[in-house]
Amino acid sequence: MEMKEMTYKDAIKLAMSEEMRKDENIIFIGEDIGLYGGAFGVSVGMFEEFGEERVRDTPISEAVIAGAAAGAAATGLRPICEMMFGDFITIAMDNLVNQAAKMRYMFGGKAKVPMTMRLPFGSGTGAAAQHTQSLEAWLCHVPGLKVVSASTPAEAKGLLKAAIRDDNPVCFIEHKLLYKMKGEVPVDDEYIVPLGVSDVKREGTDVTIVSYGTMLYRVLEAAEAVAKEGISVEVIDPRTLYPMDTATIIESVKKTGRAIVVHEACKTGGLGGEIAAAISESEAFDFLDAPVLRLGGLDTPIPYNRNLEAAAIPTVDKIKDAIYKVMNR
Amino acid sequence: MEMKEMTYKDAIKLAMSEEMRKDENIIFIGEDIGLYGGAFGVSVGMFEEFGEERVRDTPISEAVIAGAAAGAAATGLRPICEMMFGDFITIAMDNLVNQAAKMRYMFGGKAKVPMTMRLPFGSGTGAAAQHTQSLEAWLCHVPGLKVVSASTPAEAKGLLKAAIRDDNPVCFIEHKLLYKMKGEVPVDDEYIVPLGVSDVKREGTDVTIVSYGTMLYRVLEAAEAVAKEGISVEVIDPRTLYPMDTATIIESVKKTGRAIVVHEACKTGGLGGEIAAAISESEAFDFLDAPVLRLGGLDTPIPYNRNLEAAAIPTVDKIKDAIYKVMNR
Amino acid sequence: MTLAKETLVEMYLRMNHARLFEEKVAWFFSRGMVHGTTHLSVGEEASGVASCMALEEGDLVSLTHRGHSQAVGFGLDINRMMAELLGKETGYCKGKGGSMHIADIESGNLGANGIVGGGFCISAGAALTQQYKKTGKVVLCFAGDGATNEGSFHEALNLASIWKLPVIFFIENNLYAMSTPIEKHMNIQDIADRAKSYGIPGIVVDGNDPLEIYETVAKAAQEVRKGKGPVLIESKTYRWLGHSKSDAQAYRTKEELAEWKLKDPIKRLRNFMIDNKMMTAEEMDKLEEQAKQNIEAAVKFASDSPEPPIESVLEDVYA
Amino acid sequence: MTLAKETLVEMYLRMNHARLFEEKVAWFFSRGMVHGTTHLSVGEEASGVASCMALEEGDLVSLTHRGHSQAVGFGLDINRMMAELLGKETGYCKGKGGSMHIADIESGNLGANGIVGGGFCISAGAALTQQYKKTGKVVLCFAGDGATNEGSFHEALNLASIWKLPVIFFIENNLYAMSTPIEKHMNIQDIADRAKSYGIPGIVVDGNDPLEIYETVAKAAQEVRKGKGPVLIESKTYRWLGHSKSDAQAYRTKEELAEWKLKDPIKRLRNFMIDNKMMTAEEMDKLEEQAKQNIEAAVKFASDSPEPPIESVLEDVYA
C-alpha cells in the first residue's frame, strides 16, 4: 500500500475531500469551516477546492446545523457537519437524538439519514470546562447513532470515509491533541477502515487494556514501560464505540484474564462501565483473574489551570498503577 | 409517623407545595403547569394557591426554562422546573450541562445553583420514540448535577423535598407510570429522604438486584415469584442515581454473591454498566459467584405499537430468567 | 386566482376526510382502542389541507404533532394513516410511529413530529437538498404558534434566509399553545412580524378560508421556487377540540369556541361552491357521503390489518 | 445628559485598563506563558466599559467570551483578573476558569461565558430574581452579533418580554462572528430590528462612542427598572485584533481595519475631555501612565500569587 506521511487533521481533510470528489451529494457544513478553515484548521483549502455551495459556513446555530443535516440527509444529500467544539453538541442534541437518530425507526424503516457529525472532544488545551469535554458516552446510549473514534492519521482517513459512506448518522470523534500528530496514511482513495471492528493496537498476554483517543498513547507508553518489567500488555482500540465490536475485546480477555478500560471522559457514567460490564457478563468472566478496572477522568469539570487540568485525567503513571494492581492479584 | 394515602403525583405536588409555603424564594416554572396543572396534572391547584408570580407558565422554550432557572438560582431564588416530558431535555442540555452544572466549578466555588429539574421519563404510555425515553445515564455523567429517582409516593415527597433544599442543580426523575400509584405518605412537613442513600427495598440472601423506577416493581414481583422456589432476592433502590451510594449495594453483594441491575433505559450505555462495573471493581468482586448481569431496554427507540412497546423493556419473566441465570452457576 | 372545480372538489373531499378521520380517532381513543395520545385539528382543516394542495407534485412537507389534516391534505392514504393509528403493520410506519410520526419520505412527507418545533431545522435541510439539486421543489413546513417560541424556529429561519432556501414556514396560529393563550406566550400581535428578524416576507392569512390559504401558499411557492428565499405565513385559525386526549379546556370560554365554530372552514367551502354554482347542495352531500364511506373503509382496512410481528421491534434501527 | 468629570475620568481609566490588560494578555500568550485561548476586545472598549458604567450599584452583568473590557468596565479587580488569566489561586475563579469564565457572582458579575449566547437565558433568570425580589436592579447581558443567531437569543428575549423582566440585551456587533461577516450570517441591517419579534424596544448606538453608549444604557436602565420589560441595544463596533489566539484574518481587509482604527474609542474620549476642557492633555497622559502602572502591578500580583494546590481539582463541584 502506498503511504504518505501526514497529520491527523490532514488525514481528516483528505478523507472528506476524496469523498467529496467522488460523490457530489456530499456537502460540508459548519461554523467558519470555509475561508477560515475551521477553528482547528482541519478544512483549510476545502472551500477553495469545492466552493461555497459545498463548503458552507453556517451562522452560530448548532441546532440547525444538526437539524438541517438531518433534513438534507433524509432527502438525498450526505452532509458532513463540523461542531466547532464537541461540547456544543449540547445545543444540537434534540436534532441529533430526537430527530436524526430516530427518524428511521419511527418511520418504520423508511428513512435513511446518512450524515456525519464531526466532534472535536478532549482536554489538554487549556480551554476550560466548556471546551474540553469528552461526551461520547451520551452518544453511545442513543440507538440509531453510530459513534466512531479515530486514534491515528491512517484511521482518521479510513474511518471517516467509512462514516461518510455509512447510511446512518455517525458521530465522528476527533481528539484535539491528535490533530498535529503525524503518521503514514494510505494514499489509495478507496482505503477504508470498516466501522464496527476493534483493533488490537499492541499484542500481549498478561492484561488487556481497552482505550481510544489520546489515552491510547498513554496506555501504549505504560505498556512499553511495564514490558521492561516483564508484564505483557495487549491494547485494544474499539474504534467504533457504538455499536461496539466487543467480541475482539472478550477474546483478548479470555487470553489475558485481566482487563482495564482507560478513557479521558469522567469515570462515572463513562464508557468504561459499559465495556467493563460487557466483559464481565461475557464468557470471559470465567477467565478473569482480577476484576475489570476502569480508569477515567475525575468526576469534575475540566479546570483551566494547566496542572489541575493535567491532574483531571489519567496519566501514564496512573495507568501503570492500574496494571500493577490487576497483576498483583 | 402520621401517614396519609395519596398518589405519587400528589406526593410530588405536596413536596413542592410544602416547600413553597416555607420558603418564598422557591418558584415553579414550566410549560402549562399553571391553570392546566401540567401535562400529567401534577401541579393541579398550585397556581390557585401560589399565584402567577410563583407558578409560572413559560412559552414552549425548554432552553430558557433551564437557563433562566440557572440564572435565577445563581442569584438567590430556588427554582423548580418541570420539563413536560423528560425527552425535551435534549433542548435544554446546554443550559443544564454547560451552564448550571459547571457554574460553581468554573467560578472557583463561588456560585450556588439550587435548582430542581423535574423530568418525567419512561415508556408504557404509547407515546412513541420522542416521548418515552429514559435518559438518566446522560445526566449521571455530568459532574455538578445530582440525579434522583423516586419509586414510591413517600419517597417522591421525601426525595423531592431534599432535592429542592439541596444547593445544587438536581435532576428529579419521575416515571410517568407511577403517577397514579397510591401509597402511604408521611404528613410531617419536615419529612425528608436524604439524597445519596440507597434503600434496601426487600431483604434477601441469594442475589442482589439493583433497580429503580417502574422496573423496581417488576423486580419485586419477580423476587416474590422466585421466593416460592426458594430463591431469596435482595432488592436495592439507589434512589440517588448520581452521585450514587454504591456502598450499600456492595455490602449487599458481599452477602449474596450475585448481582443483577435492571433498568428501563437502553441497555448499552445505561446505568447498568456503571453499577455493574462499580460492583466488580469493589471488594465485592471476591464474593461474586457469577458475573453481574445487566437487564435493560432494547437498544432501539421505543415503538408505538402496544406489543412492541412492551417488548422493548424488561419484563417480570425476563427478570426471573436473569435470576435463574445467575443462580445456576 | 380562480381554482378549477376539480381542485375544489378534491379539497373539499380531503377536508372532510380530515375531519371524519379525526372524529374516528377520537372515538377510538374514548374506547381505549388505541393508546398513546393524539392531537386533533378539527376546525383547522383549511390550514392543513388547502396549503398542501397549493403545492406541486414533488414538493415536500414537514408536519406537526397536530398533523392529520396536513397529512390528508398532502394526499396521504387514509387507509395507511388509520392503520398507523391502530399500530398495524400496514401503517405508514409499520406501527412504530403512531399519530405523532406519520411520515412518508418517499412521497415527500418528512413526517409529523412529536417535538414541537422539530420540523423547522429538518425543513431547512430538506430545502437545501432541493436548492442544491436544483429540483425546483419547495418545502412546506408546518408549525404551531407555540412552536415559534422554540430556539429552533429562530435558527432555522435565519439559516433559510441567508441561504435563500426554498421553504415556506406555515404557522398554524390557533391562538393557544396547549393551555397557554398567545398573549401569554408572545408579546406581539402577528407572528408574521417575526419574519422581520430574518429579512423575509411575513404574511397573515385567514386560516379558515381555504381559498385565501391556497392562493397565498401558491403565490409564495412561486416566489420561493424562483430562489428568492423563504416566506413566513401565519394562518390564524382555531382548534375546536381539546389540546390532546385529556383536556378540560379551563383556559378558554365556551363563547370563544362557539364563535369560532361559526367560522367552520368546511361549511365555508361548501357554501362557496354552492353559491358559485360549481356544485349543487345534493352534489356536496354526495361528496360528504363518499368521504364517510372512505373513512369507514379505512377503518376496516386498518382493523383487518395484521399486528406487526414482535421481532420487528429490533428492526429499522440502522440502515 | 452631561456626565460628571469623575465619571469620565473613571471611564477613561477603565478603558485604558482594558486595553493594556489585553495587550499584556496577548504578550503572555505569544510567549506561551498562559495556555488555552483568549478573545481580545481591543477597539471595543467603549462598548464594554461605558455600558457597564451606566449601571447602578447592585445591577448585574453577564459577559461574553470576549469579556475583559466588560469585566473591567463593571469594576472588577484587574489584579484578580490577571491572576485568573495566569491560572493562579488568587484569581477570580481560583484558576479554574481562565479568560472565558471570569466571574464574581457576589458583585453581580454572572460570568464570562465560553458558550456563545450562553448568557441570554441566564440573564433572563437573574432578571427574574430582581423582579421577584423587587430589588429594583437590572441585568446587563452582553452578547456578540453572531450570538444573536443562537436559539437561546430567541427563547430568552421572548421570555424576558412576556414576563417584563428587567434586562438589557446589549449586542456588541463587531461585524464579524469569528471569520463570518455579518452579511453572511444574517439577512438584516440592524440587529436591533430583532426586537420587533418580541415587542420590545430596539436601539442602535455607535459602539465606539462612550458617551452615547453611557447615555443609552442609562436611559434604557431607567425604563427597564420601572418594569417596562427588556430592551435590546445594538452597539456597532469593531475588533482590532484577530478573533482569538491564532487568526490570519483573511476574511477582512487591512483598509477596513485601518478605517476603524481611526475611530479609536479611547482617543475619542481623550479628545472629548480635552476639547471640553475637563482635563488637560498632561492630565490625560498622567491617567494613562497610572493605568500602565496599575497593569504592571496586576502582573506582579498575578505572578507572585501561588498556583492552586493540586487537590483543589476535586473541590467546588458541589455546594
Ligand SMILES: Cc1ncc(C[n+]2csc(CCOP(=O)(O)OP(=O)(O)O)c2C)c(N)n1
Ligand atoms: C419540544 C416540545 N416541548 C413541548 C411539547 C409538548 N407539547 C406538545 S403540543 C404542545 C403545544 C403546541 O402548541 P402549538 O405549537 O401552538 O401547536 P398546537 O398544539 O396549538 O397545534 C406542547 C407544549 C413537545 N411535544 N415538544
Ligand SMILES: Cc1ncc(C[n+]2csc(CCOP(=O)(O)OP(=O)(O)O)c2C)c(N)n1
Ligand atoms: C455555542 C458556541 N458555538 C460556537 C462557539 C465558538 N465561537 C467562539 S466565539 C465565536 C464567534 C462569536 O461571534 P460573536 O457572537 O459575533 O462575538 P465576537 O467574537 O465577535 O465578539 C464562535 C463561533 C462557542 N464558543 N459557543
Ligand SMILES: [Mg+2]
Ligand atoms: Mg397553537
Ligand SMILES: [Mg+2]
Ligand atoms: Mg462579532
